[in-house]
Amino acid sequence: MLIKSVTALILLAVGTTTAQAAPVSCPRTIPFTTASVTQHEGGSFALNWTAPGVRRVSVYTGATQDGIDYSHPVARGEGSAAITVSGLGAADRRWFRLVPDRGEGLTVADRDLHLASVPNLRDAGGYRTADGHWVRMGAVYRSSNLGGATESDLATLTRLGVRVIEDLRTDAELVKTPDRVPRGATVTQQNVLGAGIPGPLPKTPEQSVRYMIDAEAYLVSAPSALVAYRGTLGAMTGTGVLQHCSAGKDRTGWASAVLLTALGVPRATVYQDYLDSNTYLAARNAAILAQAPADQREVIRPQLDSRxxxxxxxxxxxxxxxxxxxxxxxxxxxxxxxxxxAALLI
Structure with missing residues (x-):
């Protein structure tokens, strides 16, 4: 049956260095409590930040994280601001350095890498911890599988420094949809599900929800999951690590939740990062539902969702x-x- 094949497929988804001296600010604590960058069509960038006690923030930019141009700011704002920057040159990823008039600066970028052939690809960093640190950006990424990655997007990942791929999928998934790997990157399979989640496939919407709830527990308790996540999370002490499963929402979602929680990111932020898969995968999910039999769409929907x-x-x-x-x-x-x-907090 079509629903069985579609369901089975879905359940598998279950410091900068610069040429010029950077502006010095003391003491060396980061005063920003929020900071984000969002890239818009047309090349403009929306920057938002909050830095209590800061009167002025100067914004510098660069085409790489280690190539911020401190010769002149591209924008300035107060301690709490929402600004738009445009007219910048082309870059695989545009980085911004927020330099306050007191305290240490913070380097940020859009979390979304905007590579259409790799859905749900985003930076795992850019979050503030409960004790005032920030998770470093440009070190760990998460995504869906790389089977449909274009040559152009693979080249971008290479230039962005992706060197380690942690593939959380099963043997069958690797055979069906092998990754296309960025040049120079190494791949390690970390089979979270092992032989697979036991039990029959769901036949009703309620059974689908129950299946997904139980599957999350399996990601915590299964021996194969413990081994896989130990290896994947251990690899994240390096840089240029991309971890993924099929859709990048269930197995990958739990890995990211574990990472962020271990780093001290507040639980509410961890949940938002997990639920963001609904936005990143909206087009994919709509296409799957459109192709499914009408009487089975509500059975499939819970399996597509991150809840x-x-x-x-x-x-x-x-x-x-x-x-x-x-x-x-x-x-x-x-x-x-x-x-x-030590590796991921600043």
């Missing part, structure tokens, strides 16, 4: 199995969180 109740059960399973999320990190994954924080 808070799914992630809820992942965290609940960690608490149930290990007493706390910290217990899951220490006893389940044997994760060196100190090394992760």
């Amino acid at each position: 808070a109740e799914y992630l809820d059960n992942g965290f609940a399973e960690a608490d149930k199995r290990y007493g706390s999320f910290t217990g899951y990190l220490d006893q389940g994954l044997h994760l060196d969180t100190a090394a992760l924080r």
Whole structure:
């Protein structure tokens, strides 16, 4: 049956250095409590930030993270501002350095890499932790599979420094949709699902929701998942790491939730990052539903969605199995969180 094949497919988805001296600001603490960049069509960029106690922020930019041009600012704003910058040169990814009149500056970019052939591709960084640090951008990425990546987009990933691919898919998925790999990158399979999630495929919308909730717990407790996530998260102490599954929302979503939580990102932000897959995959999901039999679309829909109740059960399973999320990190994954924080926090 078509629904069975479509359902099976979906469930598998279950410091800068510069040529010029940078402006000096002291003390060396980052005063920004929020900061974001959004690239718009036509090449303009919307920048938003909040820095309590800061009177003025100067904005510098560069075509690479290590190539910020400090010779002149492209914009200035107050301690809390929303501005638009346009007329900048072409770049694979445009970076901005926010330099306050007090405290340390912060380098940010649009989290979305805007590569159409790789849906749900985004930076895992750019989030503030509860203790005032920021997750470094340009170090770890997440995405859907790379099977449909164009030569142009692969070349962009190479220039952006993607050197390590952590593929969370099963053997069958790798055979059906092999990755197209950026030049010079190495690939490690981390088979989260092992032989697969046990149980029959759902036949009703309610069964689909239940399946996805239970599947999230499987990502926490299955022996194959513990081994896979230990390897994937351990690799993130390096740079240029891209982790993905099929759609980049379930297995990849849990890996990102674990990473951000281990780094100290607030739970609400972790959930928003998880739910953002609904936006990044909206076009893909609409196409899948349009091709499905009309009487099966509501059965399929929960499997396409990222829902808070799914992630809820992942965290609940960690608490149930290990007493706390910290217990899951220490006893389940044997994760060196100190090394992760040292590598990824600024």
